[in-house]
Amino acid sequence: MAIWDDIKTDNEIPDPFGGPRTSVAAQAKCPNCASNLIFDANLVKLACRNCGGVFVPDTLEETGNFKGRDTEAADKDDDRTEYVCDSCGAVVVTDNTTAASFCAFCGSPAIIKKRLTNEFRPDYIIPFKISKKEAIDIFWDWAKKNKYVPRNFINEDSLSKITGIYVPFWLIDAKCHTMVTGSGQSGAAVFVLDRQIDFATKMVPFDGSKKISNLLMEAVEPYDYEGMIPYKDVYLQGFYAQRFDESPLDMTDRIQSRMDAHARQMGKKLSIGEYDKVRINTADSYSGDYKQHYAMLPVWFLRYEYEGLKYTFVVNGQTGEPAGDLPYSPVKRVALVALEIAKWVGLGLAFTLLFIFVFVKALFIDVSGATVMLYYLSIFLSGFLGAGFSLIIRRIRKVKYDSMNPIDSAPEVENYLDLSEKIHMEKHDKFGYMKTTREADEDDNRNGLVKYMMKRSLRIR
Ligand SMILES: [Zn+2]
Ligand SMILES: [Zn+2]
Structure with missing residues (x-):
């Protein structure tokens, strides 16, 4: 309890984009490395920026680790190259035989070739299955579906700049707990829902790239993890890999909101078969036991300009699923x-x-x-x-x-349920009342x- 009190009263760091999100718990030190722990309001956990440890506030019990990677210096005789864009700052890694002549993210030709500075060692990679030609065909098919696209909005030259990029992803495992309340209706009888659900999710993907829109990356999910293999440099040939510039500790708001969404979906899926109608009112949820995997997932990426505005198109490099924005003709x-x-x-x-x-x-x-x-x-x-x-x-x-060219939302929880863990549900549903015919x-x-x-x-x- 003492730790909680410290968290609430000590040095609040104001967030320039809204309410306070993190605060330094002055008394709490990391049990692993003795660095100061920071309270993460999204996860409702204490986190260590130094070793990535995530801890339960009351007990300081470790409940997962979000350690960053690529911290050691690279070998001198490394056969990989880094390209740094002088105009937007993007950094990509490729093998020595692949050359870059423009920046895929901003189109600038001002890119600087450098020797690899830091180690680059993801855990996993899904190699490209879709070729450049296929990606371009997918683009045309996708663009044609939108009736409002202006004529000649893109030329062959712009389209040929579509680039194969391995996007850095954090795949996160977690154990989730959720409390479901609401109402379920069977005929005229209305029941009050009251349930506790425990389940585990596995390899939920979060892109660690600031250069690519999170919404677009969610729209081209899911990847087929059957095709995922331990990372090897050889797959970089002809493609570029991005280094992560956001670690899981930088995106706890995204992680928590997706876990919340998963909890709501589970609440719904596990009660919907039992009643004719279900209304989920609140679903408080929390997660823990985090594990992360650092993976490179293939994306064909295109940024082009039309009448002074920039548009982005992406294709899942494994499944061919497209997403993006398009100009429209008023x-x-x-x-x-x-x-x-x-x-x-x-x-x-x-x-x-x-x-x-x-x-x-x-x-x-x-x-x-x-x-x-x-x-x-x-x-x-x-x-x-x-x-x-x-x-x-x-x-x-x-x-x-x-x-407006709507973009798909992220796939639902069943894609990421960890089926090796049991789904546990405690049910305390109660009869509420009978609906009159008029209400029905x-x-x-x-x-x-x-x-x-x-x-x-x-x-x-
Ligand atoms: Zn630590
Ligand atoms: Zn650039």
Whole structure:
């Protein structure tokens, strides 16, 4: 408990980007190396910057290690070369037979060849399976799917600069614990969920490169770890490897938020089969027993410019999964939105005319009958126009969304579950209450204007 008190009161380091995240626990020293321990608010653990040890605050029991790598100086007769970009500072490593003439990250030709300064020794590598030509074909197929791309947005010369890069990844193993609360519905019976779940994840990937967007790297996951082998220099030939410039201790916010997401997904997956409907309200989670593996994963990487803006495209060098951003043509977008509106307005007009025609016809046959008919038809028409209007809005939104080129989110927890560890669940679900039919009715009523309109016209009839 004493350690906790120290953490809370001692030298808070203000974070320039928001609330306080780390603070120095003045009294707590690393049991391994006697350096000062730092409290990591994301992991809720104490961490040692020197040896990478991660400790439980109360007991100082070690619960994993996030040690950095590549600290020793390289051998003099090393057969690898480093290239440093003079304009953006990127550093890549390759073998002596592979030469670089431009920087893949910023396009600058001002790159300096250097002898390897520090050791470069990842644990694992997944060698490239996708060739440069295949990567370019994948780019065209992927770009063609987006209807809003301007014509001639990229030339052959820019495209030929697509570069094979081994991106540094930290693959992190962890044991996770999560508390799930919420509600589950079976027929009209509502149950209160109360569960504790323990599970282990294995080799969850986090890229250690500041030069490549984390979102893009998550979008081209997963890699097939079956193809992963111990690192050997020979795989560098013709490719470039980046050294990590972020260690796991620099990205505990990312690690914790992904562990949280995994916990929520587990909570959902383990309760969803038991009820018709599940709502997970909160899922407090924490993780520990960290292990890390330092791996080089293959990525084809392209950065190009269009009308003064930079765009990035990446392809998973093992599976061929593409992701990236694309320029869009505002003219094409406006045209497609206009077409969409015209289509629906035209349909609406046709219905209105039909309505007037039917009404006038009826008027000649029977005036009172026509008035009743007018009443029903106008209800129907107002419902139809309302529904049509919401459809137009929805279609326009879709056009807007498509032209923004959405990026996949990271794959879910089942890709990284450690199945050699048991999943343990403690269940204390309790019966809550019975739903009245009206409540159940309202539950189904959340599907927007169209359903509402249809329902209303049905009820009046
Ligand atoms: Zn230490
Ligand atoms: Zn550069």
